[in-house]
Amino acid sequence: MPIAKSLSGGYVPVGALLMSRAVHEAVYDSMQNAVAHGSTFAPNELAMVAGLATLQEIDDEQLVERSARLGEKLLELTRPLVDEFDVVREVRGLGLMWAIEFGEPESRKLSWKVIERMQPGLFAQLVVGPLFSQHRILSQVAGHKIAVIKGLPPLVISDEDVEYFVESLSSAIKRAQRTPSALTRFALTAAGIR
Numbered sequence: 001m002p003i004a005k006s007l008s009g010g011y012v013p014v015g016a017l018l019m020s021r022a023v024h025e026a027v028y029d030s031m032q033n034a035v036a037h038g039s040t041f042a043p044n045e046l047a048m049v050a051g052l053a054t055l056q057e058i059d060d061e062q063l064v065e066r067s068a069r070l071g072e073k074l075l076e077l078t079r080p081l082v083d084e085f086d087v088v089r090e091v092r093g094l095g096l097m098w099a100i101e102f103g104e105p106e107s108r109k110l111s112w113k114v115i116e117r118m119q120p121g122l123f124a125q126l127v128v129g130p131l132f133s134q135h136r137i138l139s140q141v142a143g144h145k146i147a148v149i150k151g152l153p154p155l156v157i158s159d160e161d162v163e164y165f166v167e168s169l170s171s172a173i174k175r176a177q178r179t180p181s182a183l184t185r186f187a188l189t190a191a192g193i194r
Contacts, residue, residue, distance in 0.1 A: 001017070001018045001019070002015060002016070002017050002018075003015065003016050003017075003018060004016070006054070007051050007054060008047060008050035008051050008053075008054055009050060009053065009054040009057065011050040011054075012044075012046055012047050012050050013047065014044070014047035014048070014050060014051045016051065058155070061156070063155040063156070064155075066155065067095040067096045067155050068095055070096060070157060070159065070162055071093055071094065071095040071096045071097070071098065073159065073162055074093060074096065074098050074151075074162050074165075074166070075091065075092075075093050075098070077162065077163070077166040078091045078098070078100065078166055078169065079091045081100065081169070081170065081173065084170070085105075085173050085174075085177065086105040086106050086107060087102050087103065087104075087105040087112070087123065087173070087176075087177055088100060088101070088102060088103075088173065089101045089102060089103035093151075096151075096152065096153050096155065096157070097150075097151075097152055098150070098151040098152075098153075099142060099148050099149065099150045099151065100148065100149050100151075100169070101147060101148045102123050102124055102127075102147040102148070102149075103147065104116075105177075108177070116147075119145070120145035120146075120147070121141060121143075121144070121145045121146045121147045121148075123147055123176060124141045124146070124147045124148060124149050125141060126175075126176035127139075127149060127169070127172045127173055127176045128140065128141060128149060128172075130171070130172040130175050130176070131168060131169065131172045134168075134171075134172070135164075135168035135171070135172070137165060137168055137169075139151060151165070153165075
């Protein structure tokens with residue numbers, strides 16, 4: 001399995017290839033096969049030192065355990081949004097990998113349909129924008145035309161950061177639910193229906 005991105009803590013570019021001993025021995029079992037995989041940038045001592053320091057920090061600060069604990073807290077605090085907002089369909093996560101999915105609400109169906117007709121997944125963007133502009137939280141939709149926002153916070157976030165995120169998310173969803181009404185009125189007026 002190839003891994004990279006934050007392996008050096010963002011200090012230098014670094015990547016690694018993880019494999020079991022059995023796979024390693026099957027691939028690199030002889031001098032002939034020993035050069036089956038190589039790289040121009042492979043002998044990089046700085047990247048290896050940065051990678052080892054990052055792994056040490058992950059262990060020392062118990063970031064894996066912290067991720068599990070804060071991920072549970074994040075789910076605990078955001079799952080009630082399903083009951084609070086009829087536009088929220090599901091909240092899911094694993095560790096600190098988290099997502100919220102939106103869907104057509106019971107009320108304001110016309111607003112939702114207008115928004116989704118303009119661009120499928122647009123409602124999620126109406127939440128992402130204020131999260132950044134008003135709360136300074138960088139988030140992202142899960143993909144084009146998908147009404148899902150994903151969260152992948154750094155492993156070093158605090159309990160307070162999680163609480164701030166949940167408050168900000170709730171505020172942004174409230175605002176987005178009001179926004180479709182204004183957009184619907186505009187669209188109906190522009191279409192000459194209203």
